[in-house]
Amino acid sequence: MDDEVSSVMKDQLTTEHPTVDCQKQENAVQEGDILSQVSQTHDVIMALDKTISSMEVQLASARAAKGDNENLPPMVTKSGSEHLKERPKVFFVMGIITAFSSRKRRDSIRETWMPKGEKLKKMETERGIIIRFVIGHSTSPGGILDRAIEAEDEQHKDFLRLNHVEGYHELSSKTQIYFSTAVAMWDADFYIKVDDDVHINLGMVGSTLARHRSKPRVYIGCMKSGPVLAQKGVKYHEPEYWKFGEEGNKYFRHATGQIYAISKDLATYISVNRHILHKYANEDVSLGSWFIGLDVEHIDDRSLCCGTAPDCEWKAQAGNPCAASFDWSCSGICKSVERMEEVHQRCGEGDEAIWHTSF
Numbered sequence: 586m587d588d589e590v591s592s593v594m595k596d597q598l599t600t601e602h603p604t605v606d607c608q609k610q611e612n613a614v615q616e617g618d619i620l621s622q623v624s625q626t627h628d629v630i631m632a633l634d635k636t637i638s639s640m641e642v643q644l645a646s647a648r649a650a651k652g653d654n655e656n657l658p659p660m661v662t663k664s665g666s667e668h669l670k671e672r673p674k675v676f677f678v679m680g681i682i683t684a685f686s687s688r689k690r691r692d693s694i695r696e697t698w699m700p701k702g703e704k705l706k707k708m709e710t711e712r713g714i715i716i717r718f719v720i721g722h723s724t725s726p727g728g729i730l731d732r733a734i735e736a737e738d739e740q741h742k743d744f745l746r747l748n749h750v751e752g753y754h755e756l757s758s759k760t761q762i763y764f765s766t767a768v769a770m771w772d773a774d775f776y777i778k779v780d781d782d783v784h785i786n787l788g789m790v791g792s793t794l795a796r797h798r799s800k801p802r803v804y805i806g807c808m809k810s811g812p813v814l815a816q817k818g819v820k821y822h823e824p825e826y827w828k829f830g831e832e833g834n835k836y837f838r839h840a841t842g843q844i845y846a847i848s849k850d851l852a853t854y855i856s857v858n859r860h861i862l863h864k865y866a867n868e869d870v871s872l873g874s875w876f877i878g879l880d881v882e883h884i885d886d887r888s889l890c891c892g893t894a895p896d897c898e899w900k901a902q903a904g905n906p907c908a909a910s911f912d913w914s915c916s917g918i919c920k921s922v923e924r925m926e927e928v929h930q931r932c933g934e935g936d937e938a939i940w941h942t943s944f
Contacts, residue, residue: 672769672770672771672772673771673772674713674772674773675709675713675714675715675771675772675773675774676712676713676714676773676774676775676791676794676944677713677714677715677773677774677775677776677777677790677791677794677846678715678717678767678771678773678775678776678777679714679715679716679717679777679779679785679790680717680719680745680763680767680776680777680778680779681694681699681716681717681718681719681779681780681781682719682756682759682760682763682778682779682780682781683718683719683720683781684720684751684781685720685723685730685733685734685751687781688733688737689922690781690782690921690922691718691737691781693921693922693925693926694781694925695741695743696925696926697784697925697926697928697929697933698784698785698786698787698929698933699716699743699785700716700939701741701743702741705742705743708939711940712791712939712940712944714787714791714939715771715773716743717743717744717745718743718744718745718781719744719745719747719759719763720734720744720745720746720747720751721746721747721748721749721750721751721759721762722746722747722748722749722750722751723750723751724750724751734746745763745766745767745770747759747762747763747766748762748766749762754866756867756868757864757865757866757867757868757871757872758864759868760778760868760871760872761855761859761862761864761871762859763778764776764778764847764852764855764856765855765856765859767852768849768852768853768855768856769856772849773849773852774794774798774848774849775794775805775846775847775848775849776846776847776849776852777790777844777845777846778842778844778845778846779843779844779909780842780843780844780911780916780917781921782911782915782917782918782921783843783844783909783910783911783917783918784893784909784910784911784918784925784928784929784932784933785844785908785909786906786907786908786909786932786933786934786938787934787938787939788934788938788939788941788942789888789906789907789908789934789938789942790846790908790909791939791942791944792908792942792944793805793886793888793889793908794846794944795944797848797884800848800882801848801850802848802850802851802879802880802881802882803846803847803848803851803881803882803884804840804845804846804847804848804851804873804876804881804882804883804884805840805845805846805847805884805886805889806840806841806844806845806846806884806885806886806889806890807840807841807843807845807885807886807887807889807890808838808839808840808841808883808885809838809839809840809841810835810836810837810838810839811835811836812833812834812835812836813826813829813834813835813836814826815827815832821866821867822866823865823866823867823870824866825865825866836870836873837873837874837877838873838883839869839870839872839873839874840869840872840873840883841869841890842867842868842869842916843890843909843911843916843917844889844890844909845869845872845889847872851876851879851881854875854879855875858875862875886908888900888905888906888907888908888909889908889909890909890911890913891907891908891909891910891911891932892910892911892912892913893910893911893912893918893924893928893931893932894927894928894931894932895931896910897910897928897931897932898931898932901932906934907932910928910932
């Protein structure tokens with residue numbers, strides 16, 4: 586009987602307190618320590634990488650601010666260090682690319698989706714959103730075209746003037762100078778380029794960008810890969826077609842030119858390297874080419890290229906409101922001066938949306 590009890594007790598002890606292999610346990614502990622150390626080392630490396638990246642951006646920004654005075658309008662040109670210290674911190678800068686002949690287009694935007702006067706100032710201070718019509722100067726600085734823009738700016742105070750000679754075939758250069766100038770003037774999370782015949786819902790644009798705020802290098806737009814047009818005389822002809830391989834090839838993926846956004850690091854990169862960045866005939870191709878070889882996240886967001894009504898209405902009803910609307914057939918809103926108000930009524934998010942949207 587005693588032997589049976591002793592056997593049962595031994596079995597219970599073995600079950601409750603199994604025999605421990607000290608050597609195996611020591612090895613397991615060592616493996617656990619090694620894995621823990623590897624994980625900690627990885628975290629430290631990631632933190633250092635983030636810190637170094639941040640310092641590089643700050644250094645690039647300082648260099649850009651110091652060296653960009655030749656690209657800044659005369660009224661804002663200051664020493665690099667002074668200018669860098671004074672740059673306001675904002676959410677995003679939206680540059681509306683415009684031309685001397687586009688006064689009616691600008692007015693159609695002012696009457697619809699772009700705030701005016703005190704509301705424009707309020708949006709800057711309360712929402713951190715800067716919107717400017719972007720234009721350079723004529724081939725005869727100080728001439729009648731430049732004076733007309735100066736008078737318009739005196740009335741509305743919504744222009745960003747560039748040290749750039751206007752011309753359709755200079756759009757790549759204008760875009761490059763716009764980003765460089767904007768970076769030197771505002772410390773923004775994002776910089777946006779938009780054409781002056783596109784309808785914008787500012788609240789939706791803000792919501793879209795806010796989702797990517799924590800990412801260091803993002804390029805947001807409606808990504809496409811169109812054919813490389815080698816034939817002379819056609820629209821969007823590519824003089825350097827031979828660089829893209831055999832006839833019939835397509836471009837690398839890039840955002841369509843009507844509207845796109847880039848994060849601070851990328852805008853700074855353009856500013857710092859502007860003198861050695863190659864400019865192709867088409868501005869959207871140029872921008873896409875500048876990011877090849879960089880660690881950039883391309884974000885294809887179709888809310889930035891909705892059609893006008895009824896497309897934008899259907900999407901809003903389905904719970905996918907549009908950030909930007911235009912007609913692909915016209916590379917913008919067809920007859921935008923006459924139709925911008927109609928598009929705003931049918932595609933707009935409501936004039937108060939920008940004040941109530943949480944970013």
